[in-house]
Amino acid sequence: MGGANxxxxxxxxxxxxxxxxQRKNMNTSQFREIVRELSKKYAQANPRIMDVGAFGEEQPxxxxxxxxxxxQIEEVSRQIVEKIKNHPDLKDVDMSYRAGKPEFRxxxxxxxxxxxxxxxxxxxxxMRTLVEGSVPAVFREHGKEYDxxxxxxxxxxxxxxxxxxxxxxxxxxxxxxLSDVAKPLEVSGPSTINRQDRxxxxxxxxxxxxxxxxxxxxxxQDIDKMISTGEVKLPQGVKYExxxxxxxxxxxxxxxxxxxxxxxxxxxxxxxxxxxxFITPLTIMLVxxxxxxxxxxxxAIARSSFDIFSIIGCILLLGIATKNSxxxxxxxxxxxxxxxxxxxxxxxxxRTRLRPxxxxxxxxxAGMLPVAIGLNEASRQRTSMxxxxxxxxxxxxxxxxxxxxxxxxxxxxxxxxITRQFNRVSTHxxx
Numbered sequence: 001m002g003g004a005n006x007x008x009x010x011x012x013x014x015x016x017x018x019x020x021x022q023r024k025n026m027n028t029s030q031f032r033e034i035v036r037e038l039s040k041k042y043a044q045a046n047p048r049i050m051d052v053g054a055f056g057e058e059q060p061x062x063x064x065x066x067x068x069x070x071x072q073i074e075e076v077s078r079q080i081v082e083k084i085k086n087h088p089d090l091k092d093v094d095m096s097y098r099a100g101k102p103e104f105r106x107x108x109x110x111x112x113x114x115x116x117x118x119x120x121x122x123x124x125x126x127m128r129t130l131v132e133g134s135v136p137a138v139f140r141e142h143g144k145e146y147d148x149x150x151x152x153x154x155x156x157x158x159x160x161x162x163x164x165x166x167x168x169x170x171x172x173x174x175x176x177x178l179s180d181v182a183k184p185l186e187v188s189g190p191s192t193i194n195r196q197d198r199x200x201x202x203x204x205x206x207x208x209x210x211x212x213x214x215x216x217x218x219x220x221q222d223i224d225k226m227i228s229t230g231e232v233k234l235p236q237g238v239k240y241e242x243x244x245x246x247x248x249x250x251x252x253x254x255x256x257x258x259x260x261x262x263x264x265x266x267x268x269x270x271x272x273x274x275x276x277x278f279i280t281p282l283t284i285m286l287v288x289x290x291x292x293x294x295x296x297x298x299x300a301i302a303r304s305s306f307d308i309f310s311i312i313g314c315i316l317l318l319g320i321a322t323k324n325s326x327x328x329x330x331x332x333x334x335x336x337x338x339x340x341x342x343x344x345x346x347x348x349x350x351r352t353r354l355r356p357x358x359x360x361x362x363x364x365x366a367g368m369l370p371v372a373i374g375l376n377e378a379s380r381q382r383t384s385m386x387x388x389x390x391x392x393x394x395x396x397x398x399x400x401x402x403x404x405x406x407x408x409x410x411x412x413x414x415x416x417x418i419t420r421q422f423n424r425v426s427t428h429x430x431x
Contacts, residue, residue: 020380029210036091048092050207059205060245061090061219066201067238070193076240077202079232080223084204089212089219096194096203104160105185112181117170123182126168131157160184196241203243215305216249256311263318264288271322275333279415283408284325290399291321291392298391302372304384313388320389321396323360325404327353332408342412346405354401361397365390 001011017023017031032049039047050059063080067073077095085093106127108120128134133151140146156162163184167175194201208216220242226232227240234240242250264285271281295314299306328349335345372386 032091032207046094048094050092059092060208060216061206062243062246063204063223064196064201064241064243065204065238066196066199066241067235068199069235069237070200072235072238073200073202076232076234076238077204080204080226083226083232084206084219084223087206087219087222089209089215090206091209093204093206096205101188103187105187106159106178106182107185108182116176116181117172117174118168118176118181122170123168123178126166127159130166131159160186199237215307216246217253217306220246220250252308252311256315259315260318263315267318267322271326277415279411279418280329280333283404283411284322284329286407287321287325287396287400287404288318290403291317291396294395295388295392297395298387299384301391302383302387304387307384309382309385310388313385314392316385316389317392317396320364321392321400324357324397324400327357328400328404329408332405342409346408350401350405357397357401361393365393368393 002008015031015035017026017028020027028051035049039049048059065073065077065080067076074097077097081093081095084090087093106123108118108123113119125134129150130152133149135147135149137148138145139148159166164177164179166178168178168181170176194203206219212218223240227234241247268281268285271284272278275281292314295310295317296306299310304310331353332342332345332349335348336342340348368386368389370386372383372390374380374383
């Protein structure tokens with residue numbers, strides 16, 4: 001009972017699931033759906049269903065709306081929640097802002113306060129003394145000290161009713177009526193105030209739909225588009241930042257994209273140096289998109305998410321998939337240098353290299369099967385890596401036997417044409 005910060009109006013229930021082997025085809029996503037159905041009758045209590053991870057209770061998607069004016073960020077937050085509450089990839093969309101209890105505020109009039117020699121500090125100290133009390137002295141008796149707290153009696157603490165009878169001292173010690181320098185306000189303040197980057201923020205959080213198609217990446221992309229196109233306008237001084245897993249996922253995608261570009265670049269440079277050509281490596285690397293497409297299709301068929309493990313699997317495919325093309329192209333070059341025509345060399349290379357290509361691919365697929373199946377509770381988190389690698393190997397193996405020889409013929413004719421043109425230009429300049 002009670003929230004993380006001691007809130008008396010919050011409570012939590014934690015359910016620990018039995019080991020996976022003892023369940024009857026029940027995973028955490030399915031169990032969450034059951035709990036959601038059970039909690040619908042308590043919708044007025046605003047129930048939230050979330051996982052308990054290493055960093056406590058936290059939803060996978062978190063978006064902070066940061067600004068200086070609470071009214072502005074509240075309005076922006078409500079617009080975004082209204083837009084994404086029915087998003088197919090999200091569940092339990094909620095925001096941290098809650099309307100607080102009614103407050104009685106005292107707003108000083110700057111002009112009147114300066115004229116009568118009163119500032120907001122004096123007013124604040126006087127109000128604190130009246131309600132909470134202050135300790136101007138101590139009472140000593142028998143070697144012990146007792147605080148003397150001065151304050152109003154309990155039946156006099158209703159500032160709203162006694163507002164016209166409250167006096168505050170000015171800088172000269174004269175008593176001035178509070179109603180002459182300030183006006184009362186009855187408002188409803190926030191229950192909590194969260195701060196970030198010297199401003200206030202409201203956090204929008206949500207869980208992920210296990211049956212969604214785009215996952216966390218699609219949600220981030222849709223929100224960025226929503227704000228960039230002006231569908232949700234951010235006032236001056238208001239910004240948005242992803243937090244938690246959403247921020248980690250965004251950083252992960254950027255880092256993985258850099259790793260992917262560097263991997264492709266290094267593969268091309270190595271092949272270009274080995275074959276002493278800038279065109280031949282393009283034929284070999286044509287298998288890379290074929291492998292990545294196979295990985296995506298495998299993830300879609302297995303209904304697996306595109307997470308960090310599947311991204312690692314796709315990067316691994318960049319190095320694994322090129323082996324088939326290297327076997328074909330290298331042997332074809334060898335036959336052409338021996339005097340065989342290009343078409344006959346491609347056919348013989350495909351027939352000769354078919355067996356080693358199939359052997360290596362089948363061996364790699366067999367080695368990744370335990371990872372794709374997930375034999376225990378821990379390994380099931382990495383099944384997407386095995387699925388993506390197996391799908392990429394199958395597609396690259398099958399398609400490379402057809403696409404790479406066809407592309408090699410065009411590339412060789414293009415390379416011969418470029419070489420002939422370069423030699424002609426060089427000869428013309430020498431003459």
